[in-house]
Amino acid sequence: MEYTSRTFTLPKIVGLSEKQLALHIGLYEGYVKHVNLLTSQMNKLAQTGEDFGYAIAELRRRLGFEWNGMRLHELYFEPLEGGPKPLHADTALYTHLKTQYGSFSQWLDIFAKVTARGPGWALLNYDPQAQRFFHTWVADHEIGQLATLPALIALDHWEHAYLIDYTPSEKAAYVTAYLEALNWDVIAKRFDAIG
Ligand SMILES: [Fe+2]
CATH class of the missing domain: 1.10.287 (Helix Hairpins)
Structure with missing residues (x-):
């Protein structure tokens, strides 16, 4: 297929x-x-x-x-898709992020800084066995992936993702723009689907 x-x-x-x-x-x-x-x-x-x-x-x-x-x-x-929507406090994802990181905004601050030189991805993974999140840096598309762990967010750090709108030194502004554009209804559903 x-x-x-x-x-x-x-x-x-x-x-x-x-x-x-x-x-x-x-x-x-x-x-x-x-x-x-x-x-x-x-x-x-x-x-x-x-x-x-x-x-x-x-x-x-x-x-x-x-x-x-x-x-x-x-x-x-x-x-x-669907435009920016906040993560509601009554979702399981909100509760679990708060448990591990103290608050949603503290988690957001940490995730926005997950970066490394070179092309790759910042992922928010969740391990349902241990009931904990991981911030993963994946070089290229495949190096550093944690086997079996679903990704709730995948933030593209390749230059092609932002170079028309930002210079490489402005990457933090691109990261902010992406995170502020998220429809959290979609991400909360991803978390619910993990079970
Ligand atoms: Fe990309």
Whole structure:
């Protein structure tokens, strides 16, 4: 089964231009295309009857980059739909963030500073077994992912995510713009779905 690019209905976002978002969605669509291309090529090589094990292994090595690139961008764009909505105090997510970090605003302050040099992602993960959150830095799209832990937020720190609107030294303003644009109803539902 092939993956299909999702369509995101995005409102006007303060601090993220339409041009910036259109470019970024185009890149996301490229990841979806390459996931399909990689899996198709692996299948074709496997069916030839000849030994293409080394070539298939190389393609498989690329899959983590492309597949995570696809899924992380979906996590990124989805909570921009519907426009900014606050996290309500009666949600399970609010309660759990408050328990671990003291308050929602204290958590937000910490998350906004999760950053590192180089391309990658800042994730808010949750471990339902230990009932605790993790802030994860994922280099590229795949290095540093915590196995099995769902991501509630995926904040793209690649320069392509902001370079039309901000210089690299203004990245903190991009992070603020993204966090202020979030529809927390979407993220609260993600948390509820973890169980
Ligand atoms: Fe991106």
